[in-house]
Amino acid sequence: MTAARPKLEVEKLNAWFGTTRALKDISLGVQARSVLAIIGPSGCGKSTFVRCLNRMHELTPGARSEGTVLLDGEDLFSGGMDPVRLRRRVGMVFQRPNVFPTMSIRENVLAGLKLNGVRGDYETIVQKTLQQTALWDEVKDRLGESGMRLSGGQQQRLCIARALAVEPEVLLMDEPASALDPIATAKVEELIDELKEHYTIVIVTHNMQQAIRVSEYTAFFYMGELIEYGTTKKIFTHPERRQTEDYVTGKFG
Amino acid sequence: MKEQADPMAAEMPRAVARRTPSPYRWRRATNAIMTGLCALMVAIAVVPLISILYLVISRGIGSLSLTFFTHLPAPVGETGGGIGNALVGTLYIVGLACFIGLPFGIGAGVFLAERGDGKLGHAVRFTAEVLSGVPSVIIGVVAYGLVVMPMHRFSAIAGAVALGILMVPTLARSTEEMVRLVPRSLREASLALGVPAWKTSLFVVLRTSLGGLVNAALLSVARAAGETAPLLFTALNNQYWNFRPDQPTASLTVQIYNYAISPYEDWHQKAWGAALCLLLLVGLLSLTARALAGRRQTGPA
Numbered sequence: 001m002t003a004a005r006p007k008l009e010v011e012k013l014n015a016w017f018g019t020t021r022a023l024k025d026i027s028l029g030v031q032a033r034s035v036l037a038i039i040g041p042s043g044c045g046k047s048t049f050v051r052c053l054n055r056m057h058e059l060t061p062g063a064r065s066e067g068t069v070l071l072d073g074e075d076l077f078s079g080g081m082d083p084v085r086l087r088r089r090v091g092m093v094f095q096r097p098n099v100f101p102t103m104s105i106r107e108n109v110l111a112g113l114k115l116n117g118v119r120g121d122y123e124t125i126v127q128k129t130l131q132q133t134a135l136w137d138e139v140k141d142r143l144g145e146s147g148m149r150l151s152g153g154q155q156q157r158l159c160i161a162r163a164l165a166v167e168p169e170v171l172l173m174d175e176p177a178s179a180l181d182p183i184a185t186a187k188v189e190e191l192i193d194e195l196k197e198h199y200t201i202v203i204v205t206h207n208m209q210q211a212i213r214v215s216e217y218t219a220f221f222y223m224g225e226l227i228e229y230g231t232t233k234k235i236f237t238h239p240e241r242r243q244t245e246d247y248v249t250g251k252f253g
Numbered sequence: 254m255k256e257q258a259d260p261m262a263a264e265m266p267r268a269v270a271r272r273t274p275s276p277y278r279w280r281r282a283t284n285a286i287m288t289g290l291c292a293l294m295v296a297i298a299v300v301p302l303i304s305i306l307y308l309v310i311s312r313g314i315g316s317l318s319l320t321f322f323t324h325l326p327a328p329v330g331e332t333g334g335g336i337g338n339a340l341v342g343t344l345y346i347v348g349l350a351c352f353i354g355l356p357f358g359i360g361a362g363v364f365l366a367e368r369g370d371g372k373l374g375h376a377v378r379f380t381a382e383v384l385s386g387v388p389s390v391i392i393g394v395v396a397y398g399l400v401v402m403p404m405h406r407f408s409a410i411a412g413a414v415a416l417g418i419l420m421v422p423t424l425a426r427s428t429e430e431m432v433r434l435v436p437r438s439l440r441e442a443s444l445a446l447g448v449p450a451w452k453t454s455l456f457v458v459l460r461t462s463l464g465g466l467v468n469a470a471l472l473s474v475a476r477a478a479g480e481t482a483p484l485l486f487t488a489l490n491n492q493y494w495n496f497r498p499d500q501p502t503a504s505l506t507v508q509i510y511n512y513a514i515s516p517y518e519d520w521h522q523k524a525w526g527a528a529l530c531l532l533l534l535v536g537l538l539s540l541t542a543r544a545l546a547g548r549r550q551t552g553p554a
Contacts, residue, residue: 056445061370088447098438102460112446115456159442166446 005073007032007170007200008053013067015048015057022048024224026067030170030217035192035201037215037232039208040247044221046204050172053202054090055083071170088116091168095175097155099147106143108158112166129161133191153184160191164199171195173203177210189214208248212236220244309528316526326492326508329517336527338494339508343534345496346412346488346504347478353417354424354477355470361421362428367454369429377425385422392418393483401487409495409502412488416477424473431465432458468542475538479531481506505531 006029015023023045030036038046051057052065055076069076076086100108107114109126126143130136135157139150147158156176163171173192177185192201192214205211211218211232218235220227220243228235228244239245246252320335327334361381365374396415401407435458443453459466489501490511505527512524 054445056441059441059444084447084449086447087445092445094438094442094445096438098436098442100439100442100457100461102463111443111457112448115443115446115448115452162442162446 004032006030007072008202009068009070009073010053011068011070013049013052013065013069015045015052015065016063017048017060018062022224023052023065026226028219028226028229030200030202032200033196033198034217035196035203035215036217036219037211038202038204038219038221039206039211040221040227041252042206045224046221047174049221050092050174050202050204053170053172054087054092056087056092058083088112088166089168090170090172091163091166092172093156093160093163093174093176096179097152097159099150099155099158101146101148103147104144105139105147105150105158108147109161109165111162116166118166125165129164130158132164132194133157133161134187135161151184153180153187156180156184156188157191160188164195168199170200170202173201175204175206178206185210208236208250220247222247306532309525309532312522313525313527313529316522317529321523321526322530325494326523329520332519334523336503336505336508336523336530338491339503339505339527340530340534342409342488342491342495342503343478343505343531346409346484346502347416347474349409349413349498350416350420350477351470351474353414354420354473357417358421358424358473359428359466359470361425363432363454363459365425365429366432367458378429381422381425384418385426388482389415389419389480390482393485393487396483396487404499406499407487407489407501408499409488410498412484412502412504413498415483415487416480419480419483420473420477423476424469427469427472428466431462431469434465435461464545468546471538471542471545475535475542478538479506479535481510485510505534 008030010026010028010030013023013026014021026045026049028036038049040046048057053069053076057063057065065077067077071086071089075081100111103111106122106126109129110122112118113120113122113125127136127140130139135154138154139145139158142149147155150158156179160171160176177188180188189210192203195201203211203214215232217230218232219229220235220239220241222243228239228241230240235244236248239248318335320333321337322335322340323337324333324335325338326336361377365378365381368374369378393415396411396418400411400414404411439457439461440453443457444450448457484504484507488504488507490507491501491503495502509524509527509531512520512527515521
C-alpha cells in the first residue's frame with residue numbers, strides 16, 4: 001500500500017432524504033486503481049453513499065448532502081464543479097441493467113459519447129469497450145440489434161461497456177450482479193478484476209463472498225454510519241468492531 | 254387462530270350440506286343476470302355506432318367516385334362536381350393546426366412529466382383540464398377574436414389556430430402519461446453518463462416514448478379533423494381550391510354542414526358522401542394509431 005494521495009477523499013459526508021438522515025459523518029479514502037467494496041444490511045446507506053460520489057443523490061426530490069468529497073483534490077460539492085462534467089469522470093453501473101430500449105447495441109455503447117457530442121473513432125471504441133467487458137465475441141455480428149435482445153448478464157455487461165466508453169476515472173457499481181445468475185456474476189467479477197488496472201472502482205454488494213473476491217478494501221456501513229473500514233482481508237478476518245464481526249460472520253444482516 | 258376455527262369446522266359440514274344448493278344456485282343466477290345485463294348494455298352502446306356506420310356507408314357510398322374526390326363542387330342545379338377542395342382543405346387546415354398543436358401539446362406534456370410536480374406544474378395541469386372541457390364552439394369564438402377580427406378576413410390560419418388550441422390540452426395529458434411510463438432507471442442511466450438533463454429528456458426519455466407519442470398525436474389529429482364548430486367562423490368555407498393560409502378555406506365538416514342544411518336533394522346526397530369520406534379519414538388515422546400502438550406492445554420491448 002503506497003502512501004500516494006487517495007483518488008477519492010471523503011470527509012464528514014452527510015446525506016438526507018427530506019428529514020431522514022441517510023449518511024452520518026462518513027470519512028474514508030479510496031486508493032487509485034483499487035476496488036473498494038461497500039457492505040452492510042439493506043437500508044444502511046450503501047447506495048446513497050455511492051450516489052453521492054457522482055452527485056446522483058441530489059437528483060432525488062428532497063434529497064441533499066453535506067460534507068467534502070475530493071476527487072484528485074477537487075471538491076465535488078464546490079460551486080465550480082459541474083455535476084454533468086463530474087459524471088463523465090465518475091461513471092456508474094446500476095443494480096438492474098438499464099439498456100436504452102430504443103437503441104441498438106452499438107448505439108448503447110456510444111450513447112454517452114454521442115449525446116455529449118464527443119467525436120471519435122466510434123467503431124474502435126465499440127470494439128474496445130465490448131472486448132473489455134468480454135461481450136465482443138458474443139455480439140460482434142449483431143451490433144445493430146436492439147440491446148434488449150441480450151440476456152440479463154449480457155445487458156449488464158453492455159451497461160458497463162456503455163459506462164466505460166466515456167472513459168471515466170472512477171467506476172461506481174451499485175450491486176451490479178444482484179440481478180444476475182452465478183455464471184453472469186462470475187463474468188462481471190472477472191471483469192472488475194481486469195478493470196481495476198485502469199479504473200478506481202467502488203462496488204456496493206450484498207454478497208460478502210463477492211466483496212472478498214473482488215476488493216482490496218472494504219467498508220462496513222450500518223444505519224447510515226461507517227462502522228469499520230480497512231483492507232478486505234482485515235475486515236473479514238480480524239475485524240475490530242463487534243458489529244462488523246457479527247455481520248461478516250452472518251450473525252445478523 | 255386454528256383452535257378458534259376448529260369447532261366451527263366441526264359444525265359446518267351438516268349445515269353446509271343442507272344449505273349448499275340454494276346459495277350456490279342463487280350465486281349462479283346472479284352471475285347469469287349480471288352477465289346478461291352487461292351484454293345488453295354493450296349491445297345498446299354499440300347500436301348507435303353500428304347504425305351511424307350503416308347509415309353513412311349505405312347513403313354515402315353512392316356518391317363516391319373519382320370525380321367526387323377530385324373536383325370542385327358544382328353550382329346549384331348542375332349535377333356532378335365533388336368535394337375535392339374540402340378534402341384538401343381539411344388536410345391543409347389540420348396540417349397547419351399540427352404546427353401549433355403538436356409543439357405546444359407535446360412540450361407541455363413533457364414539462365408536466367419531467368418538471369410538473371411544483372406549483373407551476375399543477376397550474377398547467379389544471380389549465381389543461383379546464384381547457385379540454387371547453388366546448389369547441391367557444392374555442393372557435395376565441396380564434397375569431399384572435400385571428401379573424403385583426404385580419405378582417407376568414408382564413409385557413411384562423412381555423413388552424415382554433416383546431417391547434419383544441420389539440421393542446423388532451424395531447425399534453427396523454428404525452429405526460431406516455432413520458433411518465435419511461436422508467437426512472439433509463440433517465441438515471443443517461444444522467445450518470447454525464448448527459449445534461451435536457452438532452453436526457455429529449456434523446457433518451459422522449460425517444461423511448463416515441464411510439465406512444467405518435468399514437469397520441471394521431472388521435473388528437475383525428476379528433477381535430479372531425480370538428481365543425483371551431484371552423485364555422487374561422488376558416489368559413491370556399492367554393493374553390495385554396496392553398497393560401499390567409500384565405501377562407503373549405504373543409505369536409507363545414508361542407509357537410511352546408512350541404513345538409515341546404516334544400517337540394519343533390520346536395521344532401523353530397524353531404525352523405527362527404528360524411529363517409531370524413532369517416533374514412535378519421536378511421537384511417539385511428540387505425541394507424543392502433544397499429545402503431547400494437548406494434549409497440551408486441552415488438553422487442
